Amino acid sequence: MRSLAGSRALDRPLIRTMASARRQAAETIPSTPIRVLRTVDAVRKWRKPQYLDHRIVGLVPTMGALHEGHLSLIRAAARETHHVVVSIYVNPAQFGIKEDLASYPVTWETDCKILRELDRELADDGGNLGRISAVFAPTTSEMYPSGFPGQEVDSKGSFVVMTPISDVLEGGTRPTFFRGVATICMKLFNIVQPEKVYFGQKDVQQTVLIRKMVKDFMLPTEVIVGPTSREPDGLALSSRNVYLGERRRKVAPVLNRALQAAEAQYLNGAVDRESILKAANAVAVDTLNEQMTLAPEEGVKYEIDYISLADPSTMEELTEVDPKNGGIMSGAVKMLPVESPQPGEDLGHSGGPSVRLIDNIVLQPST
Ligand SMILES: Nc1ncnc2c1ncn2[C@@H]1O[C@H](COP(=O)(O)OP(=O)(O)OP(=O)(O)O)[C@@H](O)[C@H]1O
Numbered sequence: 001m002r003s004l005a006g007s008r009a010l011d012r013p014l015i016r017t018m019a020s021a022r023r024q025a026a027e028t029i030p031s032t033p034i035r036v037l038r039t040v041d042a043v044r045k046w047r048k049p050q051y052l053d054h055r056i057v058g059l060v061p062t063m064g065a066l067h068e069g070h071l072s073l074i075r076a077a078a079r080e081t082h083h084v085v086v087s088i089y090v091n092p093a094q095f096g097i098k099e100d101l102a103s104y105p106v107t108w109e110t111d112c113k114i115l116r117e118l119d120r121e122l123a124d125d126g127g128n129l130g131r132i133s134a135v136f137a138p139t140t141s142e143m144y145p146s147g148f149p150g151q152e153v154d155s156k157g158s159f160v161v162m163t164p165i166s167d168v169l170e171g172g173t174r175p176t177f178f179r180g181v182a183t184i185c186m187k188l189f190n191i192v193q194p195e196k197v198y199f200g201q202k203d204v205q206q207t208v209l210i211r212k213m214v215k216d217f218m219l220p221t222e223v224i225v226g227p228t229s230r231e232p233d234g235l236a237l238s239s240r241n242v243y244l245g246e247r248r249r250k251v252a253p254v255l256n257r258a259l260q261a262a263e264a265q266y267l268n269g270a271v272d273r274e275s276i277l278k279a280a281n282a283v284a285v286d287t288l289n290e291q292m293t294l295a296p297e298e299g300v301k302y303e304i305d306y307i308s309l310a311d312p313s314t315m316e317e318l319t320e321v322d323p324k325n326g327g328i329m330s331g332a333v334k335m336l337p338v339e340s341p342q343p344g345e346d347l348g349h350s351g352g353p354s355v356r357l358i359d360n361i362v363l364q365p366s367t
């Protein structure tokens with residue numbers, strides 16, 4: 001008969017085998033085949049057979065807190081590629097030191113639930129080439145293997161810097177933003193090696209930057225831009241809308257209304273900067289004046305960061321729209337924290353800090 005000690009010794013390799021099997025079992029989003037990949041190495045191992053099998057991979061980069069805007073990009077990717085990879089990573093390098101990195105919504109469990117439901121929808125839709133195959137959710141030490149370089153304007157490190165596009169509009173207010181975006185997107189593209197990448201029109205300057213990065217650095221990927229998803233009242237969906245709270249949410253469509261007023265001028269035949277921008281500024285200023293007449297516990301205040309009329313391929317300001325090329329009307333407003341918050345008032349995520357909202361409308365070229 002085996003001694004107790006002997007039987008324990010015999011069990012040990014079995015225990016080791018089970019443990020290493022557990023270690024090797026691929027992490028997935030529960031009740032789905034969607035792999036959760038957390039390291040560069042894991043993505044590379046997953047990617048190689050797809051490459052050898054000539055399977056097309058589409059990448060949808062996100063910072064999580066998923067909403068319908070993200071889902072529209074994932075749906076587009078599933079229609080056109082065999083394997084959709086969604087990256088979820090809040091990249092500190094694109095946040096300025098005084099920006100909202102610490103409070104940025106992180107909703108991993110809800111994101112997984114949303115992706116599970118979307119994957120079922122995609123499976124039932126015969127029109128798709130592929131499904132969501134993987135979520136890439138790395139840590140900062142994985143994405144910055146030499147150490148995180150910092151969020152300061154003068155931080156030293158390995159960055160992708162693109163000028164002058166990074167210096168204007170969004171980059172004017174957020175001087176490290178596009179350096180951070182270009183750097184992280186270059187890393188994501190190098191890791192996933194997607195044939196196609198999907199970005200939202202809501203962040204129009206980002207799409208222009210990414211297209212330029214792909215062109216200037218000869219990256220073997222195609223950039224696809226999906227339309228802006230909106231709430232019924234025109235507000236562009238954005239992960240940051242959760243900061244607004246009820247009072248500011250009602251006023252937040254002002255930016256879209258301002259841009260629509262400008263678009264109406266263009267559609268009526270105006271091409272000069274002054275006529276087009278005047279219409280947008282009038283809506284923004286009139287709405288603010290109306291708010292100022294309200295009692296402090298009702299009103300909402302905001303600052304107009306910029307309202308721009310720019311060239312669609314460079315984002316340089318235009319004095320006149322060439323109808324052959326069209327233009328981009330874009331803007332940013334900073335919704336200030338509400339005054340005289342009332343007991344029980346919904347102030348929004350994280351106590352309702354200032355929220356910067358962006359939006360844009362394409363002035364279509366006439367054919
Ligand atoms: N309303 C939208 N419609 C279409 N695409 C969108 C929309 N909002 C975001 N996207 C796109 O989704 C991708 C990931 O964006 P991100 O995760 O930053 O979401 P976000 O809502 O833009 O968040 P934030 O509030 O931080 O700007 C980007 O390509 C972005 O342009």
Ligand SMILES: CC(C)(CO)[C@@H](O)C(=O)[O-]
Binds near residue numbers: 061091181185206
């Ligand atoms: C493209 C992106 C995921 C890079 O971090 C981010 O800028 C975003 O979510 O738009």
Ligand code: BAL
Binds near residue numbers: 063
């Ligand atoms: N969607 C843009 C990401 C950012 O504002 O940081």
